[in-house]
Amino acid sequence: MEPILRIDRVSLSFGGVKAVNKVSLNVYPGQILGLIGPNGAGKSTLFNIITGLYKPSEGRIFFKGRDITGEKPHKITALGISRTFQNIRLLMDRTVFENILVAFHRQCQYSLVQTFFITRTFKQAERQVKERALQLLDSFGLASTADTLVEELPQGIQRRIEIVRAVATGADLIFLDEPAAGLNAIETKELIEVIKRLNREGKTIILIEHDMKLVKEVCEEIAVLHYGQLLRSGTFDTIRSDPLVIQAYLGRQKEHA
Numbered sequence: 001m002e003p004i005l006r007i008d009r010v011s012l013s014f015g016g017v018k019a020v021n022k023v024s025l026n027v028y029p030g031q032i033l034g035l036i037g038p039n040g041a042g043k044s045t046l047f048n049i050i051t052g053l054y055k056p057s058e059g060r061i062f063f064k065g066r067d068i069t070g071e072k073p074h075k076i077t078a079l080g081i082s083r084t085f086q087n088i089r090l091l092m093d094r095t096v097f098e099n100i101l102v103a104f105h106r107q108c109q110y111s112l113v114q115t116f117f118i119t120r121t122f123k124q125a126e127r128q129v130k131e132r133a134l135q136l137l138d139s140f141g142l143a144s145t146a147d148t149l150v151e152e153l154p155q156g157i158q159r160r161i162e163i164v165r166a167v168a169t170g171a172d173l174i175f176l177d178e179p180a181a182g183l184n185a186i187e188t189k190e191l192i193e194v195i196k197r198l199n200r201e202g203k204t205i206i207l208i209e210h211d212m213k214l215v216k217e218v219c220e221e222i223a224v225l226h227y228g229q230l231l232r233s234g235t236f237d238t239i240r241s242d243p244l245v246i247q248a249y250l251g252r253q254k255e256h257a
């Protein structure tokens with residue numbers, strides 16, 4: 001099977017720090033890949049490179065066989081990659097519905113200029129988009145929050161809205177950056193169900209997560225980063241018992257002690 005995402009010897013340094021150092025990784029359609037590693041291992045930087053926020057200093061990234069290295073974030077979203085952020089990035093002073101609508105508009109066929117001239121088509125399309133946004137919110141148990149300002153909702157719901165927004169862009173590949181951060185046990189359980197459901201619906205998912213219970217529950221494959229390098233990849237059980245991985249985590253704990 002062809003990988004949906006191929007990362008080929010990608011690197012990026014900040015000053016003297018090699019945040020990501022010659023990382024190569026294949027992700028296959030339908031996979032849920034867990035990206036783990038101690039603090040500062042380079043996980044977020046790798047996400048930021050793939051989603052176009054940073055340009056790698058070397059290496060290439062292929063999505064569905066197409067070279068997307070250095071493309072702008074909006075282009076990468078349009079191609080079918082979407083993400084959530086470690087620090088939730090929603091329009092906090094807008095309603096849930098408006099946040100989802102923005103994502104839907106990214107995949108609409110018409111441009112702003114067209115909207116001035118083809119009013120009828122625009123109105124029809126607009127109505128369809130609104131209906132689809134409401135359906136999507138409903139299917140994620142968020143219909144009752146549609147008219148609420150995001151800032152008024154608990155973090156667990158905000159994280160779910162961010163995931164729904166990623167889905168609304170039409171993405172096939174979704175990056176989740178620490179989706180369980182700040183969630184309580186019940187919210188984490190609900191999150192696990194959401195992730196499994198997305199996967200059942202055909203989404204490929206890559207997630208950064210420190211909550212190992214969540215990683216164990218949802219990820220078939222795990223990649224471990226350490227000092228910017230890919231230390232190991234494999235199943236949860238092989239990773240958990242790998243001496244190098246144990247050493248990487250223990251070593252970091254000692255440094256922070």
Ligand SMILES: Nc1ncnc2c1ncn2[C@@H]1O[C@H](COP(=O)(O)OP(=O)(O)OP(=O)(O)O)[C@@H](O)[C@H]1O
Pocket residue numbers: 014017018019037038039040041042043044045046
């Ligand atoms: N914008 C930046 N400018 C300078 N250094 C950075 C920047 N972003 C990350 N770094 C450095 O790059 C390295 C990797 O950081 P990164 O945030 O990717 O790690 P991480 O694995 O996501 O960590 P965490 O689990 O704490 O989020 C760290 O040494 C970090 O200090």
